[in-house]
Amino acid sequence: MALAYDPHFIGTGNVDTAAGALMTSPSPSPVSLSQDELKKIAGFKAVEFVESGMVVGLGTGSTAKHAVDRIGELLRQGILTDIVGIPTSKKTHEQALSLNIPLSDLETHPVIDLAIDGADEVDPDMNLVKGRGGSLLREKMIECVSKKFVVIVDESKLVDYIGGSGLAMPVEIVPFCWKFTAQMLQSLFKDADCVAKLRTLPESEDPYVTDNSNYIIDLYFKKNIGDLKAAGDAILRIPGVVEHGMFLDMATTLIVAGEHGVTVKNKA
Numbered sequence: 001m002a003l004a005y006d007p008h009f010i011g012t013g014n015v016d017t018a019a020g021a022l023m024t025s026p027s028p029s030p031v032s033l034s035q036d037e038l039k040k041i042a043g044f045k046a047v048e049f050v051e052s053g054m055v056v057g058l059g060t061g062s063t064a065k066h067a068v069d070r071i072g073e074l075l076r077q078g079i080l081t082d083i084v085g086i087p088t089s090k091k092t093h094e095q096a097l098s099l100n101i102p103l104s105d106l107e108t109h110p111v112i113d114l115a116i117d118g119a120d121e122v123d124p125d126m127n128l129v130k131g132r133g134g135s136l137l138r139e140k141m142i143e144c145v146s147k148k149f150v151v152i153v154d155e156s157k158l159v160d161y162i163g164g165s166g167l168a169m170p171v172e173i174v175p176f177c178w179k180f181t182a183q184m185l186q187s188l189f190k191d192a193d194c195v196a197k198l199r200t201l202p203e204s205e206d207p208y209v210t211d212n213s214n215y216i217i218d219l220y221f222k223k224n225i226g227d228l229k230a231a232g233d234a235i236l237r238i239p240g241v242v243e244h245g246m247f248l249d250m251a252t253t254l255i256v257a258g259e260h261g262v263t264v265k266n267k268a
């Protein structure tokens, strides 16, 4: 599918942040763009929300990486000053250090002005699946105390309902008796024909280990799981579970880059 890009929408202009605002940017001169270029457009657009003096949650993944790069660039140019970054993973911590972004943590800065992060799925109510890159726990800890949470995606991430992509919904668990916990998770969602799989490293059958020394169980649903809040609460009642990758009612702004330009949608 041909993708369209409107270079007008990379910039540092103001974004309409009124509640419920929907800003769609048409593309006057379409140019085919890769998925990564769309991620970059969404990431740069999100940084328009960052103001000097803010404490900023720095997301993880191939989309958030562009936003973090952009913050580093604007700091270097002196366009942004006095930013404090709170990284959501070891990888983002390394990236931010390499860009000389001043860093802190939740204990020193328990309130965050704004967080910017990608997502694996976004439903029409701006509920998210996150963690296919393995970073869901730190992301959720940081983003749930952010006054604003700007989610950046290319349009391939939009789904009709959570789980609708047919791809993984990650759950971070403790390694102890992981097979037992995986079985509990699969049984919990038997009505949705759920399959629970331990995430392993691509080059071996060894478990993938998170930044917090935990494992990840990926849940695959063949049917809609229905009430997301009830599902999330039920997952958290399983003792070996640390956190799940559903980020419900957390996003305050959604930026989608796609074939017809960039859309900015605020939570009503």
Ligand SMILES: O=C[C@H](O)[C@H](O)[C@H](O)COP(=O)(O)O
Pocket (backbone or CB within 6 Å): 059, 060, 061, 062, 063, 064, 117, 118, 119, 120, 129, 130, 131, 132, 133, 134, 135, 136, 139
């Ligand atoms: O664990 C990874 C994070 O939740 C990412 O933000 C999410 O997977 C989206 O990543 P990407 O922007 O690379 O698609």
